[in-house]
Amino acid sequence: MLKSPWFWVPISLLVVLIVIGVVGALTAKRLYDQAMIARNDLEQAIPLVDQVQQSMLAGDPAGAKKTIAKISALTDDAAKKTSTGLWRNSEWVPVAGPNLKAVRITADSVNGLVHDALLPLTGLDLKALLPKDGGIDVANLKTLADDIDTANTRMELVQKNVKSIDRSALVPQVAAGLAKLDDAIAKIEPVLTPVHNALTILPNALGADGPQHYLLIFQNNAESRGTGGNPAAIAMLTAVNGKISMTQQANSTDFANGRPEPVMALDPETEALYGDKIGRYIQDSTLSPDFSETAQIVRAWWSETYGTPVDAVASIDPVALGYLLHAIGPVTMPAPFDETLNANNAVALLLNGVYAKYPDPHVQDEFFADAAKSVFDALLTTHADPKALLTALTQASNEGRLMYSPSDEAQAKMLAGTPVGGNMPADNAKTTDLGVYIDDLTASKLDYYMQMSIAASGTQCQKPDAPTFSSTVTLQNTLDPAAVPGLPVYVDPGLFFPKGHASTDVYLYGPVGSTLTGVTVDGQPVAASGLPHLGRTVAKLNVLMAPGQTTTIVASFSAPSGAYGPLEVRHTPMVKATPVTIDAPGCTPAKK
Incomplete structure (x- = not known):
């Protein structure tokens, strides 16, 4: 859960103090000594994090607890060195002060995450949480849910504290270090939030409060x-x-x-x-x-x-x-x-x-x-x-192969817009999603041979006032023509189309609020009207592919000015893996 960049951030920030040189020689020397001690502590802690992760996954909570005790001692010391009276008093010094405060908040954030996120989890035995003898121990799930809730609360506090820093007063080196912490938080939040939601749901879902x-x-x-x-x-x-x-x-x-x-x-x-x-x-x-x-x-x-x-x-x-x-x-x-x-x-x-x-x-x-x-x-x-x-x-x-839709409205709200929930986001704020979905019309099992690939593009980060988007979908019927006569009847009865030919309806969804501007099939424009669904515009068209044939469809969309997150693609989970490429110049990829 805790990534090594979170340890490197305070190191990089603390070392910057050496060259600031505006708080007096003696003070600078003492701050330098404290910075070096904190750096050494954190450098020792870095390689221990992987040991904790491996021990937890191996079902060795005792080993994980022993290692995290070493880590917490090191991060305690680092936080202590950056929160002394000298350090805090120096936070009032012009130029250096805001930078010292930023360093202290960062070190305290790392230490808090160690104590409130990693340390509580070492008391859990992952093996005991897995299915065994026909069931799952819901008491262990409830304990894990409480601990994850603590970690989630700490994460929210860290985000609040980091947001409180006046970045306009920071020297470039410190600002760059905080940007690394921002990136680390952005990586852990998409992991922590769904885990928190899942563990909030699971005990009740497994009948802890009734069948x-x-x-x-x-x-x-x-x-x-x-x-x-x-x-x-x-x-x-x-x-x-x-x-x-x-x-x-x-x-x-x-x-x-x-x-x-x-x-x-x-x-x-x-x-x-x-x-x-x-x-x-x-x-x-x-x-x-x-x-x-x-x-x-x-x-x-x-x-x-x-x-x-x-x-x-x-x-x-x-x-x-x-x-x-x-x-x-x-x-x-x-x-x-x-x-x-x-x-x-x-x-x-x-x-x-x-x-x-x-x-x-x-x-x-x-x-x-x-x-x-x-x-x-x-x-x-x-x-x-x-x-x-x-x-x-x-x-x-x-991959959208495992989905869950509860009747309970509170649970459904937690899963809304997620792959597990099985639905696309209701807006473009966190991610801007394009959708590609297919429906077999052949009354056959020919999609065992269907290969799909998708290339998505968007200009929302270059032209946010009038962005455009496109989905390029390539479908290939990989069935060998020589194998067609020997196909079992239930794989392809040949009722409505020549045997081995796959008839497929393709549905291409634009971002929320978008408008369809055009569709081509194998480079030729085709008539396709956009229909509304789920707050999006959808292009629907049919393709018929003979064995070995490949077809490429391109749907283009325009969208109004607004807030657009990183570009992503949702699609029908196929038998064969679906390669997806994304071209969105100027955008930061969505965090997984």
Whole structure:
């Protein structure tokens, strides 16, 4: 959590004092001595931070606590040396004074973060927080939540104190040092805030205050939809005091699809863009890129069909299951399948191989359900490596493969605009987001072969009064033409298009408040009107690609004057990784 630049900042600021030379020879000498002692303390502390991180991830809180005790002693001394009476009295000296104050605040900030962020966390055993024997210890989660809350409070105080510094009075060297502290805070806040939010939610979500019921959607990326794919399998999870069980399973054929009217009243903009099929077929409930819309629709289907209460809807895809298998190891499915799933074969088997091996769609559904339950059971009972599991979960959530939409409004507010929440930000303040989402119209599983890449550009940092943005999307149907005759029927039945040809609706979202100015396909302008959705303008168009064919789409947008954060891209999580490049001259990249 604590990065080494936070230690280097006070060092660089303190050394500047040596050359200031305006507070008198004796005073300068004493301040110099104090600065050197503080520098030495902090230099010793630097290499110890990595030891704390490694010990915590290895589930060795005792080792972490021993190391942090050494760090806290060093940072205590550094803070003490920069807060003596001589130091504070010298803060009134013209020129040098404001710089001395800035150094003191910085050193105190570092020391406070050590005591209020790192030190409390050393009492936690990460292994005890992971799933074990079918559940999670919610008491440990509550303890961690309290400690993270303390760390979050300290971070807010540090930000307030640093903001209070009059930077106009600082010499360039000190100002540059504070800028490094600003960068360090900007790096830790995007990490600390979501962790704080998650740990605020988790104890209640895991049934600490009563049973909680969740729908878990398994999205099939081989048949793309906005937030992932066709929700082929759905499971009900029940959590009671940390114990989690899969209490019911269903697949898309268990619902009354093709109904004449949507299962619930739809948002007019959503219906205009995606059609009422988003509410008439549960297979299309994931069309919108806003997962909270998906969650509402799926809740309505479940309520109508089964009537059981739903406290939240979560989503995962086979690619994310593959990430989890990296952490928990191979999983063997029960009879009659007896298949072994591992990190290397899960995606290929679940999204492609299953259709050749088990031609009957009903058997395929059973396979998906058994595979999901097998991985789920292993996750709750296997003693996974903490670092590997956290890495898998982080990667899955950052890629939009793991999403969570609670019914509780306070929880939903915490997750709004985040990848875990599954929706784009409501404004452009923190980040300026472009969206690229696709929907398979082939009624096939050909998106297993689809490769997408995205290049985004924006001029908001060069021309903030009239910025322009563009999304360049390249789609390639990587299916080998020679393989088309041997495709299993369920991979491509060839019902509506020539076999092996992929028909895809592409939705390109501009920033909040933007206007569509043009669309080209393979360099040729095409007619495309912008439709409103989620406060954005959306270009919708269809492309049909033969095996081996590549198509490039460019959508351009203009936007009014305003505050624009760093440029980012949200997109449908595909089977294959989606390379994204961003060109926004003059902008500082968003902190991850």
